[in-house]
Amino acid sequence: MASDKTASAEDTRSSRVIRVVFLALLLDLLGFTLILPLLPSILDHYSQIGDSVYQSLQSIVDWFRGAVGVPMETKYNSVLFGGLIGSLYSLLQFLSSPITGALSDDYGRKPLLLLTTVGLIGSYILWAFSRSFSIFLLSRVVGGICKGNVSLCTAIVADLPCPKARNKGMAMIGVAFSLGFTLGPLMGAYFALKLKDAEMFYQGPAMLAVLFSLGDLIFIFLMLPETLQKDSKVTECNAERPNSKNESSESSGIQQSGDLLYPVALFNFTAVTRTENPPSEQKMQNLKMLGLVYFTYLFLFSGLEFTLSFLTHQRFQFSSMQQGKMFFFIGITMAVIQGGYARRIKPGHQIQTVSMAIVSLIPAFLLIGMAWNLTLLYSGLFLYSFAAAIVVPCLSAQVSGHGSASQKGTVMGILRSLGALARALGPIVTSSVYWLAGAELCFIASSAFFIVPLVLLRRLKRQKEE
Structure with missing residues (x-):
């Protein structure tokens, strides 16, 4: 009877944590995505005023365009320049995410989440008053360093003791992403149009981002409980975890800087193995394999996602509004799948479900790459959205x-870092293939390469069975 009450109380607490994390991350992502539809116009603005820093970076974009054969069109220039800034942002995430996660293992999730949110507020204030491109770029650098909310929120969910609750929490984080990337850009475009000052059209969305982050800061401070358990045992739902006697008082802390910055150390999760009570060798092998699957999947996926804008503009002459409608369709489809299906996947069926989703990406990108009408395109986008969700x-x-x-903060921070590295490199490689070899070959070849994460997943399954 007492155990039933304890389990019920734990379920109630986990549900509350998931709701708070969902709302906190949604506020964060709404502020983050406001800039997305404005980026081409912002870049055009700095180009027109002859900003010297912008012109220097433009020369890099021009070199890349000439190297891979991108046509001399304003639309493509905006996509390439935006991709350059996006890669910079992802590289900063690659550097900062493991450090943020490890710090949260020492000082708690909530203090670090409050600190990174304050940093984001500062980056949005810089954006609001960025009359020069150097200030705008500084705002993106500060934002990239401080964008630890996602890895910290995943660490908070990872702190939950029940696998079923963790699965639901990760799915709800996915829903927050889908809604944020669906609603945020629409709000950004709306508030930019409402501002009367044509030269400072981005100031309205920037101040709205400040308000979202300020609201997020207050909400986290008042509503989020600290989930890091350093002085008490953490038990699984109806299951005893290995080495539970020693798990209660450890802290992975900040290891050698190389463990949190060098790619090889990150792929090996070295910062986790250097603790006094590291996971078993079998668990570490499984963790490394999961990290490799995560990286290879996002490397391929983010590259093809980036080239979607090239394909729809080149083949279907999509306007910015049509591009927005396409991404709205993707976001809503993902939110429905994550909220209705993904959060109900049982922990023991996750690897099998991931394999099925990655398999669906092969026909998805084949349809998109060979689509010459909107029916085929949106059929491929539906499968794409299913896998992404x-x-x-x-x-x-x-x-x-x-x-x-x-160790959860370190583990999830490293995972987030591997994803950021994939998102930094994938678009550069795939867009080069797109323009050098053509859209069809790019999408066909890339879809075939999804066999790699599938093979890795099969090896992971075999490792677990052994």
């Missing part, structure tokens, strides 16, 4: 089961 939440939930209670 499932793979990352399920892999994150699988990774969240590794490491002791005081």
